[in-house]
Amino acid sequence: MIINTNKSWEFIKTEVTGEKKNVAVITLNRPKALNALCNGLMKELSTALKAYGKDANISAIVLTGSEKAFAAGADIKEMAPNTYSQCIQGNFLNDWTEVARTQKPIIAAVNGYALGGGCELAMMCDIIYAGDKAKFGQPEIALGTIPGVGGTQRLTRVVGRSKAMEMCLTGNMINAQEAEKVGLVSKVIPPDQLLVEAVKLGEKIGTHSNLIVQLCKEAVNTAFETTLEEGLKYERRFNHATFSTIDCKEGVKAFIEKRPAKFINE
Numbered sequence: 001m002i003i004n005t006n007k008s009w010e011f012i013k014t015e016v017t018g019e020k021k022n023v024a025v026i027t028l029n030r031p032k033a034l035n036a037l038c039n040g041l042m043k044e045l046s047t048a049l050k051a052y053g054k055d056a057n058i059s060a061i062v063l064t065g066s067e068k069a070f071a072a073g074a075d076i077k078e079m080a081p082n083t084y085s086q087c088i089q090g091n092f093l094n095d096w097t098e099v100a101r102t103q104k105p106i107i108a109a110v111n112g113y114a115l116g117g118g119c120e121l122a123m124m125c126d127i128i129y130a131g132d133k134a135k136f137g138q139p140e141i142a143l144g145t146i147p148g149v150g151g152t153q154r155l156t157r158v159v160g161r162s163k164a165m166e167m168c169l170t171g172n173m174i175n176a177q178e179a180e181k182v183g184l185v186s187k188v189i190p191p192d193q194l195l196v197e198a199v200k201l202g203e204k205i206g207t208h209s210n211l212i213v214q215l216c217k218e219a220v221n222t223a224f225e226t227t228l229e230e231g232l233k234y235e236r237r238f239n240h241a242t243f244s245t246i247d248c249k250e251g252v253k254a255f256i257e258k259r260p261a262k263f264i265n266e
């Protein structure tokens with residue numbers, strides 16, 4: 001399935017880029033509300049991700065926002081009328097996690113604010129690159145609520161209990177440098193270079209077999225979801241499985257023949 005990039009989105013922009021046209025860039029585009037995550041935006045994001053997920057030409061996806069905000073959180077004005085019974089009965093937020101379900105690698109390129117749901121959205125991605133003015137935080141506590149899609153769980157697994165507790169209980173933001181220090185972000189980059197570097201990363205990943213990249217992503221994510229023993233078992237089985245692929249045979253042959261591998265994703 002090839003996404004129609006001319007489709008007129010209301011809340012996002014989409015583009016396919018890179019030398020091999022194999023990196024998709026999704027830009028959150030709701031500038032007046034600092035990319036606050038309203039239902040309409042999340043639906044469009046989900047639609048674009050599903051389409052790129054099925055597009056065999058796409059090897060990696062970059063998710064970004066504006067220079068001022070990656071996303072300032074869930075749309076507080078839209079959430080305002082929520083009631084407990086509506087949240088429970090409508091399973092509020094259940095459909096907002098498409099990013100975490102995407103099988104292809106997703107790189108978050110974060111400039112400006114990544115707060116609340118915005119920080120959680122970045123954490124659903126596989127790798128976070130940050131502009132040096134980026135700010136991360138879970139300020140829900142100040143609104144009388146708590147994070148709802150990973151702020152108490154993914155954040156804690158990534159930065160540890162003490163830092164996550166400090167961020168969630170105070171609502172204080174951390175800057176890009178601190179985010180890198182605690183392992184939330186893998187690289188800090190000047191803001192005007194951020195997207196270029198994130199696309200380059202997507203292109204580098206795209207030089208490998210998409211099939212093996214998918215298995216590898218699943219294996220790494222398993223570390224967050226199981227015990228070490230179970231995770232190691234998964235890893236070993238995935239490793240065994242790679243030897244049944246044409247791409248593994250090709251990768252090994254190419255090394256021995258001292259030439260670049262030509263992967264076919266099979």
Ligand SMILES: CCCCCCC/C=C/C(=O)SCCNC(=O)CCNC(=O)[C@H](O)C(C)(C)COP(=O)(O)OP(=O)(O)OC[C@H]1O[C@@H](n2cnc3c(N)ncnc32)[C@H](O)[C@@H]1OP(=O)(O)O
Nearest residue numbers: 032033034036072073074075076096115116117121139148
């Ligand atoms: C991936 C799934 C997500 C699921 C979410 C699950 C649960 C999550 C809950 C939340 O995320 S709660 C929200 C957490 N975020 C916040 O509390 C941040 C709120 N925003 C701010 O504190 C400030 O806007 C700012 C980011 C510090 C920037 O301040 P600044 O003074 O520079 O700009 P403002 O004038 O405040 O904002 C401009 C404009 O944008 C509107 N806006 C900002 N954030 C939101 C938001 N989260 N929801 C709705 N609207 C937002 C703000 O109201 C202004 O608009 P106008 O009022 O001028 O029309």
